[in-house]
Amino acid sequence: MRRTDSIDPTVPAGARGVEMTRVGDRWRVTRPWPAPLRPYVHSYAGYWEAAASSYRVRLVPTGRAVVLISLGEPFAQVRRLGASEANGQVTGSLIAGLEDGPRECDHPGGQEAIRIELTPLGAYRLFAVPMRELTNRVVGLRDALGPGSEVLAERLAATTDWAARFDLLDFALSARIARGPDPAPEVEQAWRLLLRADGAVPVGRIAAEVGWSQGHLVRRFTEQVGLTPKTSARVLRFHRAVRLLTREGADLSGVAAACGYYDQAHLNREFRALAGTTPGRMAAARLAEGAIAL
Structure with missing residues (x-):
């Protein structure tokens, strides 16, 4: 597993606005996103886990869509609560549409990722598909955003500087949202x-x-x-x-x-x-x- 051990989380990122906060064994990395994205993005953060112990979380409906770009170990399973194990999905980078019920995620630990929460109409512009097609679904990043998204994920993973990662992501999101359909x-x-x-x-x-x-x-x-x-x-x-x-x-x-x-x-x-x-x-x-x- 590739890790960003070269980053010293105790050193402020400084001039480029990146802040790192430790919560337990997880570092949360943030930077304000640019003004053109603010109507469409609800939250935006990178994560870097110091521990490699497995864990499970339950996701509840938020009224927002999620883009998760995995830079390390992927989630092992993402499934609708109550669904059979056969319906679990082995995933890496993914997007999740809006939900009307809970979902559970299992993870082997040691995650490094960027997680973006989109407003519903921000998701509509970014994904450029009828959003009902993604309701209660988790799909691979490529399936939702095309092969160019895999190239972006690879570039983000190859970049060890969080400010540079956010620069790449801001440019990609702004360009795609600008081309997206206008909500009524x-x-x-x-x-x-x-x-x-x-x-x-x-x-x-x-x-x-x-x-x-x-x-x-x-x-x-x-x-x-x-x-x-x-x-x-x-x-x-x-x-x-x-x-x-x-x-x-x-x-x-x-x-x-x-x-x-x-x-x-x-x-x-x-x-x-x-x-x-x-x-x-x-x-x-x-x-x-x-x-x-x-």
Whole structure:
């Protein structure tokens, strides 16, 4: 396995804006992404794991798509929670569309990677396909972005300087997004309305706001976002509940009421469906970038 042992993580990257933060056995490497990418990219970081012990994480729906460029050991398996082992996938670099349920990843450890979270409409521009084709799917990087993406991954792996890696990636992402399809303004407005309300807005009201029939909104929104407006609202409401549960003194009944669930039982059912666990366990485990350590 190739490692970036030549990088001294204790030395600031300095003028080129790279910051490294250690969390346990993992180094997280970040740099602000350029202004043209900011409407489309939600988060952007490199990872470098000092330990090579295997682990498993559960991924929960985030309302975002993910690009993972593997620079070291690939994930051994990525599978939908509850799926048979036969449906597991051996993967390297990959993309994951929007999800409406949990997924688990096994990893042998020693990962070195770049992980990019895209807004739904950023993913639509980058992937340039109907996003419903990627819903609840994990596919290889080449399958989603073509052979040029493999060349990029090889160049990133061959570069040991994180600032230079981010330079390469910024250029590639900006160029492809600039060529991508423009989302419908009505879909952009619908997504903003959902996001601002943490999902607590009826689909009928959104349709009226954007000037479309409800049926037409559902079709176009699902094509460009990947989830229906109703499912997107469900995911956004779930994430608001997760945020509230991590606050000191939070109680399940109060969180359920604040997020618009009928009662605590409804909150529990939604957490089971979307995360495969209970609200209490979810709060204790602490969600980090869509993942819960198992």
